[in-house]
Amino acid sequence: MRTFGVNLGPRSYPVHVGAGILDQLGTLALEAGLRGGRVAVVTDSNVGPLYLRRVTETLDGSKFDPIAIEFAAGEASKSMAVLESIYDRLIAAGIERSGAIVALGGGVVGDLAGFAAATYLRGVALVQVPTTMVAQVDSALGGKTGVNHRAAKNLIGAFYEPRMVLADVATLSTLGQREYREGLAEVIKYGAIMDEPFLGELERGLDAIEARDTQQLEAIVERSLRHKAFVVERDEHESGLRRILNFGHTIGHALEAGFGYGRYLHGEAVAVGMVAAARLSETYAGLSAAQSERLRALIAAMGLPVELPPGWAGEDFIRAIKLDKKRLGDKVEFVLLDRLGHALTHRIDAEEIIEQLSSQSAA
Ligand SMILES: NC(=O)c1ccc[n+]([C@@H]2O[C@H](COP(=O)([O-])OP(=O)(O)OC[C@H]3O[C@@H](n4cnc5c(N)ncnc54)[C@H](O)[C@@H]3O)[C@@H](O)[C@H]2O)c1
């Protein structure tokens, strides 16, 4: 098991990454300062049948009295309606201010249970137990929680840090192939924006990654979370540095919006977005063509898409680029690379982005 701390003053917390460590959750939660007693384990209908029993057993064995709250798996559950039903269950179970919520699952569970923890009784302790690649390398750490509104994703939420993160990489063995791979897009992202040697390790580790070798996964998840922690420690509320984590995301989000949230998984759209952003980086930030190609080749080797799809420049795509939340006037703040392992932001006119992307996809 690998352990490190996220340093946020009084809100600091430990992060544990390992294979088979799910059964240590109870002990580690006590060590992290949780009080024992009534806790709610929130999970979804896919993860519950796989891992809930082990989680309630370890909690039972260490002074906790767990109840389970399970909701239907899927992004549609990240809603006010499901949130309300979680509050109902917390109240019915008598979870008190000294109680806690354990989020057992992917990013949907983490965001939803995290927001419930942030708001129920004005805040109860939260433990993140991520079980998808996306959640283990990204969403479990950093405190972003929330639900979707019919107007847009993630519109209602709060920054609320967990008291502990426990990532058991062995749980990734049951993840579907696409869900596994999409999480690797965020892993490559950390290498691209802040750790060039990491890209080399991913290139050399391709076979082990494909085989979901737990030692390899432990190393990858830990390194990714350390990078996320580094950024969050310096800019928790995304007023500056944290924006570099959006590398590949402006175009990625536009693809998700342009093709509906069914065709692309988030990480797949980000994969395409990173390749496009690397090409824009050649024009605007001096990234070499060879480095840009190296990034594209690694993303492709992970089994992720790299090309903008035919018909990408539809109305919804263009509207999404223009409405990007990082927009300033007519310009969009874009995360670019001046070299692999180093990101910067650059303001580009929205029309110009579309033009540049068109010449890329025509070439
Ligand atoms: N808070 C943040 O910083 C942050 C960052 C990135 C993404 N997100 C959010 O996370 C969500 C996406 O997360 P996700 O990709 O983990 O999706 P998800 O939680 O929907 O999980 C994907 C699927 O895998 C299933 N699953 C989870 N763990 C499994 C396991 N170990 N074995 C088998 N199946 C398993 C789930 O039931 C679900 O069907 C989005 O809502 C996104 O907005 C938040």
Ligand SMILES: [Zn+2]
């Ligand atoms: Zn992302």
